[in-house]
Amino acid sequence: MARGRTTILENIDFAFEAGITVLLGPNGAGKTTLLSSLAGFAGVSAGHLALGGSDIPGEAERRAFQRTAGYMAQSYRPIPGFTAQESVEYAGWLKGIPSKQLRSRSRAALSEVGLDSEARKKVSKLSGGMRQRVGLAEAIVHDPEVLILDEPTVGLDLQQRHQFRAYLNARKATTSVLLSTHLTEDVSTLADRVVILAGGVIRFDGTLTTLNDIGRALPEERPGESSIERAYLNILGGAG
Amino acid sequence: MNMFLREVRTSLTLWTTPVIVLAVVYCAVIALKEGVYLWSDATQGLTTASLFLNPLLGGVTAAAAGRRERGGFSERIAGASDNAWRARLFFFAGITAAPALAGSLGVVAVVIYMNANGAEGDISWIWLVATTAGAVLCCAIGFALGIVFEGRWYVSVAVAVVLYFGWSLLQGSGLPFWIIQSFPTTFGGSNPNVRYIYATFIGQIFWYLGLAVVLTSVAFFRKSGVTQRVRRVTTATAAVAASVGLFLIISTNGQITTGYNARDYDCTGGSVELCLTPGYDRGADALQGAFYALNERAAGTPLVATKLEQNVEGIGESVSAGARAVYVEDLSPGFEGLSVSRYVQKYGGQVNCTEDPDSAYAEDIVTAWLVGEPSWLLGAGGPGQDAAQRFADSDEATRRAWFATNYDAYQACSIPLAVLP
Numbered sequence: 064m065a066r067g068r069t070t071i072l073e074n075i076d077f078a079f080e081a082g083i084t085v086l087l088g089p090n091g092a093g094k095t096t097l098l099s100s101l102a103g104f105a106g107v108s109a110g111h112l113a114l115g116g117s118d119i120p121g122e123a124e125r126r127a128f129q130r131t132a133g134y135m136a137q138s139y140r141p142i143p144g145f146t147a148q149e150s151v152e153y154a155g156w157l158k159g160i161p162s163k164q165l166r167s168r169s170r171a172a173l174s175e176v177g178l179d180s181e182a183r184k185k186v187s188k189l190s191g192g193m194r195q196r197v198g199l200a201e202a203i204v205h206d207p208e209v210l211i212l213d214e215p216t217v218g219l220d221l222q223q224r225h226q227f228r229a230y231l232n233a234r235k236a237t238t239s240v241l242l243s244t245h246l247t248e249d250v251s252t253l254a255d256r257v258v259i260l261a262g263g264v265i266r267f268d269g270t271l272t273t274l275n276d277i278g279r280a281l282p283e284e285r286p287g288e289s290s291i292e293r294a295y296l297n298i299l300g301g302a303g
Numbered sequence: 304m305n306m307f308l309r310e311v312r313t314s315l316t317l318w319t320t321p322v323i324v325l326a327v328v329y330c331a332v333i334a335l336k337e338g339v340y341l342w343s344d345a346t347q348g349l350t351t352a353s354l355f356l357n358p359l360l361g362g363v364t365a366a367a368a369g370r371r372e373r374g375g376f377s378e379r380i381a382g383a384s385d386n387a388w389r390a391r392l393f394f395f396a397g398i399t400a401a402p403a404l405a406g407s408l409g410v411v412a413v414v415i416y417m418n419a420n421g422a423e424g425d426i427s428w429i430w431l432v433a434t435t436a437g438a439v440l441c442c443a444i445g446f447a448l449g450i451v452f453e454g455r456w457y458v459s460v461a462v463a464v465v466l467y468f469g470w471s472l473l474q475g476s477g478l479p480f481w482i483i484q485s486f487p488t489t490f491g492g493s494n495p496n497v498r499y500i501y502a503t504f505i506g507q508i509f510w511y512l513g514l515a516v517v518l519t520s521v522a523f524f525r526k527s528g529v530t531q532r533v534r535r536v537t538t539a540t541a542a543v544a545a546s547v548g549l550f551l552i553i554s555t556n557g558q559i560t561t562g563y564n565a566r567d568y569d570c571t572g573g574s575v576e577l578c579l580t581p582g583y584d585r586g587a588d589a590l591q592g593a594f595y596a597l598n599e600r601a602a603g604t605p606l607v608a609t610k611l612e613q614n615v616e617g618i619g620e621s622v623s624a625g626a627r628a629v630y631v632e633d634l635s636p637g638f639e640g641l642s643v644s645r646y647v648q649k650y651g652g653q654v655n656c657t658e659d660p661d662s663a664y665a666e667d668i669v670t671a672w673l674v675g676e677p678s679w680l681l682g683a684g685g686p687g688q689d690a691a692q693r694f695a696d697s698d699e700a701t702r703r704a705w706f707a708t709n710y711d712a713y714q715a716c717s718i719p720l721a722v723l724p
Contacts, residue, residue, distance in 0.1 A: 157382070
């Protein structure tokens with residue numbers, strides 16, 4: 064898969080599983096490209112995606128997948144002039160929620176992310192953390208089976224991060240969650256499965272326990288370093 | 304509908320509404336001659352508004368589209384499973400709805416104003432539709448560029464500048480008129496004595512709207528995931544429509560009017576029967592007075608006017624038997640002097656002044672007196688100055704008697720300067 068002349072992802076074979084899958088990788092590893100491509104975004108100039116044996120770019124499959132998937136971009140960009148409620152309704156409309164249900168479903172989504180009281184405020188007037196939650200409400204308004212989140216904890220303060228992690232842990236019972244992050248803390252508190260991506264290639268795909276075991280088996284090189292960090296750096300080192 | 308209304312409510316073009324209403328009404332009213340309520344003038348004024356409203360619309364639309372792009376619009380559409388093309392369409396319709404409503408309100412206000420003042424003639428709806436289509440194209444240009452350039456601040460300014468100055472540059476370019484008329488600004492002169500060329504307007508409507516659909520299609524479907532088939536069919540259909548429109552514009556060379564005398568007159572009685580196109584009656588008294596004065600000077604000669612019919616520029620004389628043509632210009636201040644002057648030039652002997660410069664000068668001296676401006680040639684210098692001064696100094700009765708006697712020579716343009724009284 065390429066953007067312009069640059070190959071970004073290569074031979075990625077990836078299956079969504081129940082629970083939370085955390086995608087780790089350095090800057091430029093291709094995390095955002097992978098997530099946005101899975102969410103159905105265009106912008107790649109070569110390559111193809113397959114889902115369940117069918118090419119996703121096929122219109123029917125693409126639409127069917129997108130109905131089941133919710134996506135939150137790394138940096139939420141509000142629609143100018145829209146309130147939080149309107150933004151979430153709009154997202155729901157684009158996911159095929161019937162008009163009569165838009166209001167109630169968007170209310171429910173906003174309530175789920177703790178933004179009941181901000182529903183009528185313009186998104187542009189909300190804080191960065193609240194905006195991210197509006198983005199999350201947009202991603203979940205159609206009750207997706209797969210939730211794809213690109214660096215969702217960036218820009219959140221400590222309390223918001225805790226709340227967000229608690230929310231995802233509660234949600235994973237009904238939704239497959241795939242999220243990218245830079246923070247090993249996210250990995251340790253959220254991940255059921257960890258995928259490490261570097262140079263457009265998957266370097267590790269396994270459980271958190273396995274990753275921890277790899278880390279524990281390695282000698283501690285830096286004081287205070289967690290086993291996840293050791294394992295991650297070791298895998299990246301091996302890649303490099 | 305709810306999503307559409309939401310787009311209208313949050314559209315950047317909302318603020319242009321009062322500007323458009325005021326501009327439309329102002330341009331229509333300012334185009335009217337004082338005390339004359341002609342739909343031809345009002346229509347011309349209404350269409351003139353597009354000269355600066357189109358750049359405004361293009362610029363604001365580019366800004367609106369870019370602003371929405373900065374809000375991740377394309378990404379949202381790309382991730383949509385449903386309503387992708389409706390989202391684009393509603394957004395574009397939301398951008399254009401407020402200006403369209405404002406333009407309509409302006410036209411309604413002008414219709415009320417004109418009817419309240421007993422307007423004459425008919426509004427040219429097809430011209431207004433073509434003008435509106437041009438405005439839609441300007442919006443489409445702004446929309447497409449706003450999306451493609453994703454909200455860079457200079458895009459909206461550049462669109463407005465190009466649309467504003469582009470038309471002016473084309474006007475002075477010397478290019479074939481159909482090229483100029485292909486620009487999305489339908490502008491042209493009009494008066495009650497023209498016939499509209501519908502083929503040009505229909506061509507413009509097809510051309511503008513077809514091109515607008517092509518541009519918006521490209522913008523709509525960019526990163527949208529809309530199927531290739533829909534994209535191809537829409538774009539191809541619009542391209543064909545645009546081509547047909549362009550062909551029509553070329554076939555008429557972009558002309559929107561042609562001279563035409565409907566021979567629909569309101570006539571006033573008196574020794575000079577004056578027949579004017581309805582709406583021009585405000586100038587009848589002054590014009591009649593000016594011709595009474597001419598008739599007194601030219602008494603006893605065929606130059607005396609008895610029946611005059613307003614005629615049309617550019618189509619030659621088209622009057623009923625026994626009548627002569629009179630041009631009333633735009634009833635601008637002093638128009639009656641100009642009308643008499645053109646009458647004397649047309650029916651007097653100046654057309655025969657092709658050989659003898661002295662006679663031509665003498666002819667000018669006499670003509671100036673006939674139209675009531677005997678001082679025109681005084682102080683101009685040249686060999687005829689003495690004769691001009693002598694003619695001006697002579698008494699009126701002498702001049703009239705001389706003219707009656709020498710009418711044939713005047714008509715033939717063979718008056719030696721020495722013969723003047």
